[in-house]
Amino acid sequence: MRHLLSTRDLGREGAIRLLDVAEDMADTQQREVKKLPTLRGKTVVNLFFEDSTRTRISFEAAAKRLSADVINFSAKGSSVSKGESLKDTAQTLQAMGADAVVIRHPASGAPQTLATSGWIDAGILNAGDGTHEHPTQALLDAFTIRKRVHGDASRGRGLDGLSVTIVGDILHSRVARSNVWLLTTLGATVTLVAPPTLVPVDTRLWPVTVGYDLDEAITAGPDVVMMLRIQAERMHDAFFPNTREYARRWGLGDGRLARLEPTTIVMHPGPMNRGLEISAAAADSPMSTVREQVTNGVSVRMAALYLLLSGDREN
Ligand code: CP
Numbered sequence: 001m002r003h004l005l006s007t008r009d010l011g012r013e014g015a016i017r018l019l020d021v022a023e024d025m026a027d028t029q030q031r032e033v034k035k036l037p038t039l040r041g042k043t044v045v046n047l048f049f050e051d052s053t054r055t056r057i058s059f060e061a062a063a064k065r066l067s068a069d070v071i072n073f074s075a076k077g078s079s080v081s082k083g084e085s086l087k088d089t090a091q092t093l094q095a096m097g098a099d100a101v102v103i104r105h106p107a108s109g110a111p112q113t114l115a116t117s118g119w120i121d122a123g124i125l126n127a128g129d130g131t132h133e134h135p136t137q138a139l140l141d142a143f144t145i146r147k148r149v150h151g152d153a154s155r156g157r158g159l160d161g162l163s164v165t166i167v168g169d170i171l172h173s174r175v176a177r178s179n180v181w182l183l184t185t186l187g188a189t190v191t192l193v194a195p196p197t198l199v200p201v202d203t204r205l206w207p208v209t210v211g212y213d214l215d216e217a218i219t220a221g222p223d224v225v226m227m228l229r230i231q232a233e234r235m236h237d238a239f240f241p242n243t244r245e246y247a248r249r250w251g252l253g254d255g256r257l258a259r260l261e262p263t264t265i266v267m268h269p270g271p272m273n274r275g276l277e278i279s280a281a282a283a284d285s286p287m288s289t290v291r292e293q294v295t296n297g298v299s300v301r302m303a304a305l306y307l308l309l310s311g312d313r314e315n
Helices: 012-030 054-065 086-095 110-116 135-153 174-185 201-205 214-219 243-250 254-259 290-309
Strands: 043-048 069-074 100-105 123-129 163-167 189-193 209-211 224-227 265-267
Touching (some): 012 174, 163 214
Parallel strands (some): 163 224
16 A cells, blocks of 8 residues: 555455454554554654644554654644645655655645655555545544444454444535445445535435435434534535534434434544534443544554555555
């Protein structure tokens, strides 16, 4: 794997291989010696132009557990605030010998630009670009679903026959986009449920069913309900109903939680707006995988870094 920019680039075999390597990484994390020497001598740069808690810390933990050196770069407090371009920032990292760059950027396509520009020879991992994609989030979500459903028999398997309902602010969600491509590649059926104003027009071209009624979607008995964060910071142009109205119509509140089958998996990528898209009872219920998703994120990012940096990067 040369770069990890989009889950659209992953075929079924490649995605399952990455999830299987993540299983191996998770196994090592259960043992007493957590640190592997695999990436000793490699340098991973976390290049974050947008805020993050989970993704940045998770990539840092993953790289360190593989013995790589980690440099954390935040646009706030850097020369970016003096007007330095992405090109000059990338060439500075190249001069410092970066082997991999984990980039989060508000502009959709920034990781692709970095990967194809020739400014830097490092492997590029997309940690979330605008409203475009967040591939490692989708991979950790798929890993979490597979683990809950298949347990120790997960290796080698996809998500065939499972139904996943993704609910909320699809319009601004890079998590939704990456999950649509990955989960369907792995054999799941995906339904999107959202207010009409928060459904992108191009969903007509996606391999999904779109609905607007969450109660109807819950009655259908999905295996997985994935709630999305309302991204108020990106809502310049979309109509947004008031928060009480949104929670009533599209939130996973206590009433809807009680109507789900007890085996339903309740997911949220975080950060959560508790009381808006998800109630505290739903977020903290035994059906919720919110904290498992965070734990699994480290193993999945270890796998991604390993596949990028330890093998033949031309493949
Ligand atoms: N899920 C996710 O990307 O969280 P952060 O924004 O905290 O990284």
